[in-house]
Amino acid sequence: MASNNKVRASIHDVARRAGVSAATASKVLRGIRTVKIANAEKVRLAVKDLGYRMDPLASGLRRRTRQIIGIVVPDLENEFFGRLTSRIEILAEEAGYSLAIASSHESEVRERKMLERMHDWRVAGTILAPVRSERGAGATVMKELAMTGALVDRVMANDTFDTVTVDNVRASARVARTLIEAGHRHVLLFGLSDVSKNVRARISAFQDEADAFCPQMSVDVVLTEDSVEGLRGSLSDYLEHHRPTAVFSLAQTGTLSVLSEFRRRSIQCPQDISLIGFDDAEWMQATYPSVCAVVQPVALLAEQAFARLLLRINGQEGFPVCLLEQCHFQERESLMSVGSVPLAHTGNQ
Amino acid sequence: MASNNKVRASIHDVARRAGVSAATASKVLRGIRTVKIANAEKVRLAVKDLGYRMDPLASGLRRRTRQIIGIVVPDLENEFFGRLTSRIEILAEEAGYSLAIASSHESEVRERKMLERMHDWRVAGTILAPVRSERGAGATVMKELAMTGALVDRVMANDTFDTVTVDNVRASARVARTLIEAGHRHVLLFGLSDVSKNVRARISAFQDEADAFCPQMSVDVVLTEDSVEGLRGSLSDYLEHHRPTAVFSLAQTGTLSVLSEFRRRSIQCPQDISLIGFDDAEWMQATYPSVCAVVQPVALLAEQAFARLLLRINGQEGFPVCLLEQCHFQERESLMSVGSVPLAHTGNQ
DNA sequence: CTGAAAGCGCTAACAG
DNA sequence: CTGTTAGCGCTTTCAG
Numbered sequence: 001m002a003s004n005n006k007v008r009a010s011i012h013d014v015a016r017r018a019g020v021s022a023a024t025a026s027k028v029l030r031g032i033r034t035v036k037i038a039n040a041e042k043v044r045l046a047v048k049d050l051g052y053r054m055d056p057l058a059s060g061l062r063r064r065t066r067q068i069i070g071i072v073v074p075d076l077e078n079e080f081f082g083r084l085t086s087r088i089e090i091l092a093e094e095a096g097y098s099l100a101i102a103s104s105h106e107s108e109v110r111e112r113k114m115l116e117r118m119h120d121w122r123v124a125g126t127i128l129a130p131v132r133s134e135r136g137a138g139a140t141v142m143k144e145l146a147m148t149g150a151l152v153d154r155v156m157a158n159d160t161f162d163t164v165t166v167d168n169v170r171a172s173a174r175v176a177r178t179l180i181e182a183g184h185r186h187v188l189l190f191g192l193s194d195v196s197k198n199v200r201a202r203i204s205a206f207q208d209e210a211d212a213f214c215p216q217m218s219v220d221v222v223l224t225e226d227s228v229e230g231l232r233g234s235l236s237d238y239l240e241h242h243r244p245t246a247v248f249s250l251a252q253t254g255t256l257s258v259l260s261e262f263r264r265r266s267i268q269c270p271q272d273i274s275l276i277g278f279d280d281a282e283w284m285q286a287t288y289p290s291v292c293a294v295v296q297p298v299a300l301l302a303e304q305a306f307a308r309l310l311l312r313i314n315g316q317e318g319f320p321v322c323l324l325e326q327c328h329f330q331e332r333e334s335l336m337s338v339g340s341v342p343l344a345h346t347g348n349q
Numbered sequence: 350m351a352s353n354n355k356v357r358a359s360i361h362d363v364a365r366r367a368g369v370s371a372a373t374a375s376k377v378l379r380g381i382r383t384v385k386i387a388n389a390e391k392v393r394l395a396v397k398d399l400g401y402r403m404d405p406l407a408s409g410l411r412r413r414t415r416q417i418i419g420i421v422v423p424d425l426e427n428e429f430f431g432r433l434t435s436r437i438e439i440l441a442e443e444a445g446y447s448l449a450i451a452s453s454h455e456s457e458v459r460e461r462k463m464l465e466r467m468h469d470w471r472v473a474g475t476i477l478a479p480v481r482s483e484r485g486a487g488a489t490v491m492k493e494l495a496m497t498g499a500l501v502d503r504v505m506a507n508d509t510f511d512t513v514t515v516d517n518v519r520a521s522a523r524v525a526r527t528l529i530e531a532g533h534r535h536v537l538l539f540g541l542s543d544v545s546k547n548v549r550a551r552i553s554a555f556q557d558e559a560d561a562f563c564p565q566m567s568v569d570v571v572l573t574e575d576s577v578e579g580l581r582g583s584l585s586d587y588l589e590h591h592r593p594t595a596v597f598s599l600a601q602t603g604t605l606s607v608l609s610e611f612r613r614r615s616i617q618c619p620q621d622i623s624l625i626g627f628d629d630a631e632w633m634q635a636t637y638p639s640v641c642a643v644v645q646p647v648a649l650l651a652e653q654a655f656a657r658l659l660l661r662i663n664g665q666e667g668f669p670v671c672l673l674e675q676c677h678f679q680e681r682e683s684l685m686s687v688g689s690v691p692l693a694h695t696g697n698q
Numbered sequence: 699c700t701g702a703a704a705g706c707g708c709t710a711a712c713a714g
Numbered sequence: 715c716t717g718t719t720a721g722c723g724c725t726t727t728c729a730g
Contacts, residue, residue: 008723010722010723010724011723011724011725012723012724015701020700020701021700021701021702022701022723022724022725023700023701023702023725023726023727024699024700024701026724026725026726027699027700027725030725034699034700035699035700036699036700039699039700053465053468053469054469054723054724055410055469055471055722055723055724056469056470056724057406057409057410057415057469057470057471057723057724058410058706058722058723058724058725059723059724059725060406060706060724061404061406061407061410061706061707061708061722061723061724061725062705062706062723062724062725062726063706063724063725063726064706066406075435076425076431076434076435076438076450077428077431077432077435078431079426079428079431082425082426082427082428082431083426085425086424086425086426086452086454089425089451089452090454098466099451100449100450101425101449101450101451102438102448102450103435103438105435105439116402117447119402120402120403120404120405120406121405121406122404122406256631256632256634256635259635260634260635263635263637281632282605283605283630283632283636285605285609286605286608286609286612286636287632287635287636287637288612288636288637357707359706359707359708360707360708360709361707361708369716369717370716370717370718371707371708371709371717372709372710372716372717372718373715373716373717375708375709375710376709376715376716379709383715383716384715384716385715385716388715388716403707403708404706404707404708406707406708407706407707407708407709407722408707408708408709409708409722410706410707410708410709410722410723410724411707411708411709411710411721411722412708412709412710412722413722
């Protein structure tokens with residue numbers, strides 16, 4: 001067996017070399033001040049000499065809780081969750097925890113498995129971004145296991161855990177109003193699977209806003225259960241028979257499909273059809289036309305979710321709160337008023 | 350302190366309820382067959398009744414090696430590493446390990462910290478994708494600590510660890526040949542920081558190929574230390590005074606910058622300047638023009654790196670190997686022969 | 699202020 | 715086949 005052949009010094013080795021007991025060495029290492037300064041010095045010296053490093057997992061075994069925070073996200077290949085995780089990793093370390101990262105790969109059974117693993121690892125707390133088919137399964141598992149946790153993204157209020165999410169309603173309403181004001185009266189809402197609470201919220205908020213301020217607006221909704229391949233197909237089918245003046249893409253992958261489909265069909269955007277996407281990405285600045293998007297405050301979501309979790313870990317009691325963070329609307333070229341002349345673009349062609 | 354208030358059953362509880370000793374219970378749980386069937390059944394029943402779950406970390410403490418594999422990548426926000434990590438997570442689990450994921454956030458000091466943490470966690474092995482400023486620092490740390498490991502991406506041969514990387518030389522040579530054949534005689538190589546071994550390899554391979562097959566080709570190189578902001582600036586400066594017929598972007602972020610800069614300056618791509626990018630992304634299909642790219646075999650990199658690590662964990666001895674995986678060249682619209690008439694595009698405009 | 703002893707949850711070793 | 719004993723590396727407790 002290959003492995004760490006160099007035997008590692010244990011706290012007993014340190015204690016022996018420093019001429020004190022393991023208990024004392026332990027105190028020094030944990031920064032407890034009730035140790036004679038001379039002894040503390042000796043311990044620190046021994047640590048240095050031996051290149052001693054504590055085994056945090058063994059330590060956690062004894063303390064009965066480990067300095068680890070878990071996070072389970074549905075998809076690490078997705079930039080959004082990459083950014084979320086990345087930010088939380090830093091926050092966790094600043095607070096003295098290690099972050100254990102796991103992906104449920106959009107599968108409910110994996111989600112359960114990963115949550116159980118976090119529990120088995122005795123993490124201090126777990127942040128969960130549920131899978132797309134969110135029916136609260138993940139939260140239920142966490143509740144069953146009596147885990148301390150917080151939920152982020154793709155969640156509405158929950159009766160057990162604090163939740164942090166984007167204000168889908170306000171953001172969608174804002175998109176609706178923008179389109180109405182630009183004269184659009186026939187809009188397609190396009191996205192993946194209606195089982196996601198986020199997407200449902202975005203749709204109904206859009207419709208409510210349309211009903212309230214522009215009852216004559218006709219709103220089509222096309223949702224696909226399948227993944228990326230299906231997206232393109234269902235959009236294609238739809239465009240065969242309908243010609244809205246604007247498309248509101250309900251998620252990032254959808255936005256990409258819309259753009260390609262426009263290109264395939266030689267649909268001029270925004271002259272023929274305007275496009276607004278939910279969720280921004282860097283590449284949306286570089287496309288032609290650049291794409292208007294609802295920008296989610298990822299860093300803020302991370303910070304709030306982490307802050308809530310930390311409070312709970314530290315014993316904060318009380319009813320779960322439900323935090324809604326506001327999105328920003330990024331105007332770009334893909335949006336045009338109906339009937340107006342195209343703006344002068346700086347881009348190709 | 351909030352925490353897991355429900356007390357968890359230990360293996361002793363299981364043993365007691367099953368009327369056997371902890372050692373026997375342990376054997377059953379580990380699937381060791383030398384246990385009377387009746388007893389094994391009783392243990393399994395007790396496990397079920399108690400909802401028992403083993404503490405894998407305590408178990409690892411005793412066995413002196415944990416069923417964990419570590420991976421340290423430079424940037425989880427980067428799609429490439431997201432995919433790599435995601436794939437390795439699955440492979441690790443199939444092999445009976447949990448994957449501990451950490452990001453060094455492109456910082457050498459963090460990289461060391463994360464590697465040390467993996468070591469402290471007594472992982473069975475660690476896969477490292479070094480930070481951009483790769484001077485072998487990460488590998489040195491791993492060697493110092495006598496860790497079992499493998500290196501992936503951004504590495505050349507290493508005298509201690511198996512390495513798995515993309516064949517930058519062949520890929521770049523291929524790009525060079527493609528451009529030569531398309532009649533390009535003035536090319537810009539554009540990218541981030543020359544301290545990355547990958548980027549250095551790509552540049553010199555391109556130059557070698559050009560020297561060999563088209564000595565009159567003029568090759569400019571613009572590299573930026575800074576991150577994304579700097580990229581745009583240095584490209585802009587360059588284009589102020591030069592007008593190559595093609596740009597070879599050495600990394601994904603660069604490709605995005607090139608595209609935006611083209612748009613800003615109303616440079617028609619590919620009519621005025623062709624573009625080829627190293628590293629593919631989904632959005633490159635949807636831009637106008639769609640972007641030619643060198644596609645890295647991410648899944649393959651993951652599989653090879655993992656396979657090598659597993660061999661080492663299982664005691665495989667011998668000199669470190671250096672695996673080179675081949676890239677695929679994806680033709681798209683952004684490449685045109687010099688002096689030729691644009692192809693009919695199906696896209697906008 | 700210190701150290702001996704006990705034990706976190708688990709498993710290796712070995713005598714029965 | 716089974717159970718006892720003795721730890722893995724650490725921290726807690728409590729008598730000194």
